[in-house]
Amino acid sequence: MTKGTQITKSLTVEQADFLKYLDSEEIQLFTLDMVQGFTGNRTKTLNEIVENLVRKSFLHRLERGKYCRSTFRDENVTGTFIVPDGAIAYWSALHLHGLTEQFPNTVFVQTVLKKNPVTIMGTPYKFIRIAARKRTGICYNGYGSYRYPITDVEKTIADCFDLPQYSGGYAELVRAFAQATPDAGKLTDYCKAINNIAAIKRLGFLAELLKKREMDDFVRFARTKVNRACNPFDPFGHERGEIVSNWNLRLNITKEDVRAIVQNHY
Numbered sequence: 001m002t003k004g005t006q007i008t009k010s011l012t013v014e015q016a017d018f019l020k021y022l023d024s025e026e027i028q029l030f031t032l033d034m035v036q037g038f039t040g041n042r043t044k045t046l047n048e049i050v051e052n053l054v055r056k057s058f059l060h061r062l063e064r065g066k067y068c069r070s071t072f073r074d075e076n077v078t079g080t081f082i083v084p085d086g087a088i089a090y091w092s093a094l095h096l097h098g099l100t101e102q103f104p105n106t107v108f109v110q111t112v113l114k115k116n117p118v119t120i121m122g123t124p125y126k127f128i129r130i131a132a133r134k135r136t137g138i139c140y141n142g143y144g145s146y147r148y149p150i151t152d153v154e155k156t157i158a159d160c161f162d163l164p165q166y167s168g169g170y171a172e173l174v175r176a177f178a179q180a181t182p183d184a185g186k187l188t189d190y191c192k193a194i195n196n197i198a199a200i201k202r203l204g205f206l207a208e209l210l211k212k213r214e215m216d217d218f219v220r221f222a223r224t225k226v227n228r229a230c231n232p233f234d235p236f237g238h239e240r241g242e243i244v245s246n247w248n249l250r251l252n253i254t255k256e257d258v259r260a261i262v263q264n265h266y
Contacts, residue, residue: 029068062082078121090110097156107125109128153180161202197225230250233253
């Protein structure tokens with residue numbers, strides 16, 4: 001039996017025409033609204049054609065009304081497709097920017113929308129809802145059908161210090177900041193958008209301790225945000241330790257231990 005005969009037996013003419021349409025338009029992921037341009041001679045509705053192709057495993061349903069080709073595999077593209085304003089962020093972005101060697105098993109997606117965690121084709125996705133003012137610092141990775149939005153280096157750092165529970169561990173976050181070379185102006189702008197005073201103080205203290213001279217302008221900005229509240233340097237640590245008065249931070253991790261973390265032998 002020839003390959004053509006096998007395809008004919010597997011697919012109706014309408015279904016084969018629809019797959020050809022996806023190929024011609026270079027479409028890998030879609031909603032029904034996105035494929036309204038398909039106008040082949042058909043007696044069935046577009047929804048029926050798509051659902052039949054799902055049953056025959058030519059397409060995969062990501063969730064209600066959203067589909068991809070069964071051969072398509074890119075968890076970052078998929079994660080940002082299923083929320084309209086989604087961007088890869090936090091631990092996932094740290095890894096993709098080369099700031100951590102730890103590989104997250106979950107894909108972290110930042111969005112202004114509320115969405116529950118889902119698992120698609122074996123990959124868990126967690127959606128972190130943020131205020132609209134925090135949606136900034138978005139760039140893009142990849143090309144064509146494999147292009148997806150991701151927070152840039154500076155926004156990723158600001159986000160992780162804002163919500164460190166999504167960063168893969170505080171020691172790993174400190175280490176990531178130490179090896180990064182962020183733009184001071186961008187980091188300042190993103191910290192203003194996030195407006196987390198404790199996070200700004202921690203970043204300013206770290207930049208000063210690690211003598212990151214390219215961050216001098218950011219350190220000056222961070223000093224203007226020091227308030228009366230005394231925050232722990234490690235938000236997940238104990239309430240003991242030296243207080244650094246000019247930053248109003250309690251060093252529940254000593255300066256020596258911070259330097260050891262940076263040198264990767266804490």
